[in-house]
Each structure stands twice: as structure tokens, then as C-alpha cells.
Amino acid sequence: MKILLFGKNGQLGWELQRSLALLGEVVALSREDPGGDLAQPEALRQAVRAVAPDVIVNAAAYTAVDLAEREPQQAEAINALAPQVLAEEALSLDAWLVHYSTDYVFDGSGNRPWREDDATAPLSVYGSSKLEGERRIRASGAKHLILRTSWVYGAHGQNFLKTMLRLGTERERLTVVDDQIGAPTGAELLADATAHALRQATLGSAAFSGLYHLTASGEASWFDYARHALASAHAIDPALRIANVEPIPTSAYPTPARRPLNSRLDTSHFQQIFGLHLPDWRQGVDRTVTELLARR
Ligand SMILES: NC(=O)C1=CN([C@@H]2O[C@H](COP(=O)(O)OP(=O)(O)OC[C@H]3O[C@@H](n4cnc5c(N)ncnc54)[C@H](OP(=O)(O)O)[C@@H]3O)[C@@H](O)[C@H]2O)C=CC1
Ligand SMILES: Cc1cn([C@H]2C[C@H](O)[C@@H](COP(=O)(O)OP(=O)(O)O[C@H]3O[C@@H](C)C(=O)[C@@H](O)[C@H]3O)O2)c(=O)[nH]c1=O
Ligand SMILES: [Mg+2]
DSSP: OEEEEEOTTSHHHHHHHHHHTTTSEEEEEOTTSTTOOTTOHHHHHHHHHHHOOSEEEEOOOOOOTTGGGTOHHHHHIIIIIHHHHHHHHHHHHTOEEEEEEEGGGSOOOSSSOBOTTSOOOOSSHHHHHHHHHHHHHHHHTOEEEEEEEOSEEOSSSOOHHHHHHHHHHHOSEEEEEOSOEEOOEEHHHHHHHHHHHHHHHHHSOGGGOEEEEOOOBSOEEHHHHHHHHHHHHHHHOTTOOOOEEEEEOGGGSOOSSOOOSBOOBOOHHHHHHHTOOOOBHHHHHHHHHHHHHHTO
């Protein structure tokens, strides 16, 4: 099996290079490689045709949530138009397309975990552009796995966990929002779960094609997450001085983009269809904190 991976240097792309290698030959591209730039649809199309993969995995995206409010066209080009091109090419090759989406497609109302068929209503440009990418893939007729995830972190790349470990060891005091609730999800878990699901889908049938929610289990506010990460770091290295983390409402942390309050995703469909267990979010956070501290 031949797999074409886009966005190989992102948090998730990095981990996918490892996980996908067990499934077949992986051709991995970054934005710098010819045909690897999602903002150049014609070159992208030619790259897919030249490789003629059995599976396309798209880990590239425009992920700068606040900046997207000022760059809606760039966000749309990368998060919506490029996925459509990939889907068109997947259809003509009869290949699978694996793509990722986000909790930010929801408006964050209520407190029940969102199911795949719940109504979407993004609050941000990033969320709208990701939703449009989903729609275009679903409309294409290509076999696809669209995996909606949330709050991704990893040892490779930039994320909230690394920011908290940095600020939390530089400052005396950190204030973090406690009214946005979701599930921190490790890029490692996401990549491994993708490979397991993809193996079943490719050995199985087009009946696996669809939209799935895929996150770690349990729930946390950003405040819970920050506090847990710093406590975990302190448990590993008691000599580390860590900030006092204080809860604040979203209203006390103004940002250009609005973010959902309820970002909980119901993953029971994914767990049931693919027979996979999703561990509690703390497990991956603890492992990554350990890895990051060992690197110092
Ligand atoms: N991060 C998160 O919290 C969440 C992410 N997701 C989704 O998961 C997927 C993976 O995200 P994640 O790994 O965390 O994101 P990252 O921001 O870590 O990685 C995204 C990658 O896409 C690359 N990229 C950006 N623009 C282009 C372009 N024009 N052409 C080619 N590559 C480009 C980036 O390259 P460069 O570094 O050069 O910009 C980067 O390597 C995305 O679909 C994202 O929307 C969903 C929920 C949460
Ligand atoms: C740095 C910082 C952030 N915050 C808040 C702001 C925000 O509400 C929340 C998280 O901040 P970030 O900017 O890291 O989060 P953000 O970039 O919005 O993260 C999102 O990225 C995209 C790509 C996704 O798809 C989402 O699932 C989600 O992970 O924490 C604090 O309250 N205190 C702080 O010191
Ligand atoms: Mg961010």
C-alpha cells in the first residue's frame, strides 16, 4: 500500500510518519516540497497524480486560530479548497482520503458531548474554514475518514501544553480560562488511532467511510489541563518552581477569535466501529510532560 502524507512537519504529521510506516510505503511532503504546498492547488493535484497513492493523509492545515480572523482567504484556501482538490484526486484514483477537523466547528452551546450529526455553527474563521473542508470532502464522493479532534498537543511542534510548561516555570502566577471544556488529545494517540482505523477501512470496505469524533477520553477546562500539566512536571522534578495557576472566565481573556465553551466530542461511534479504546487525556499529557522534561 502506498500512502501520500501532507503536512509531515506538523504535530500530527510528525507522529503519522511513524504510525503510517507500519501500513505501507509512505511518501511524506511538507510545504517546502514540490507539490506539498496546499496553497498551490494545481501543483498539489499533480503531486497526487505523480505518486498515485492508495491513501492520501492530510495533516496539513491553517491552524492559527486568532490570525485566521485577519486572513480568511488563506484559511479557506488551505482548509477548504485544498481538501476538495485532494478529494477529487482521491476519487479518480479510488483512493482513501484521511482528513482532520476540529471541535471549533461547533458553537459550544449546552454541556452534552457533541455527536457527529449534531448541528454545526462555527464561531471563528478557522472553524468555518474547517467545516467547509469537511463539506467539500463529503460532497466529493471519495472514500474518506474525516476525524474531528480537539486540543492537540505533542512533543514536536507548538501547543498549549508547551506554552504552559514554559510560562509556568518562568512566572509566579498564570491565569487560565476555566469555562471552555474539552479533551486534550495527544498527536501520538491520534496518529496511532488513525493507523488502526485506516488498516480496518482499507482491508474492509467503503462502508467505513464517514465522519468520526476522535479525542482522548475524559474532559477538562484549559485551567484543569494547565494545572494538571504543571503538577505532573513538579511530581517528576520537585526542584522545579511552578506558577500558581488561577481560573478565569473567558471574558477575562479576550482574543480575536471566539472559541466554543462546550468543546466536548462524543467518541462512542469511533470506539464502536473500530473497536478501539481511547485512554484518559491525563495519560498522554503525563507521558509528554515526561518526554519534554527529559529533553531539557
Ligand atoms: N492543533 C490543534 O489543537 C488541533 C488541530 N486539529 C486539526 O488537526 C490537523 C493537524 O493539526 P496539527 O498537527 O495540530 O497542526 P500544526 O499546526 O502542528 O501543523 C499543521 C502543519 O500544516 C502545515 N501547513 C500550513 N500551511 C500549509 C500549506 N499551505 N501547505 C502545506 N502545509 C501547510 C504547517 O506547516 P508550517 O509549520 O510550515 O506552517 C504545519 O506543519 C489539522 O487538520 C488541524 O486543523 C483539530 C483539532 C485541534
Ligand atoms: C496562553 C493562555 C491561553 N489561555 C486560553 C486562551 C484559549 O481560550 C485557551 C487555549 O489557547 P490556545 O491559543 O492555545 O488555543 P487554540 O489555538 O484556540 O487551540 C485550538 O487550536 C485549534 C487548531 C483547534 O482545532 C482546537 O481544537 C484548539 O486546540 O486558553 C489562557 O486562558 N491563559 C493563557 O495564558
Ligand atoms: Mg493555537
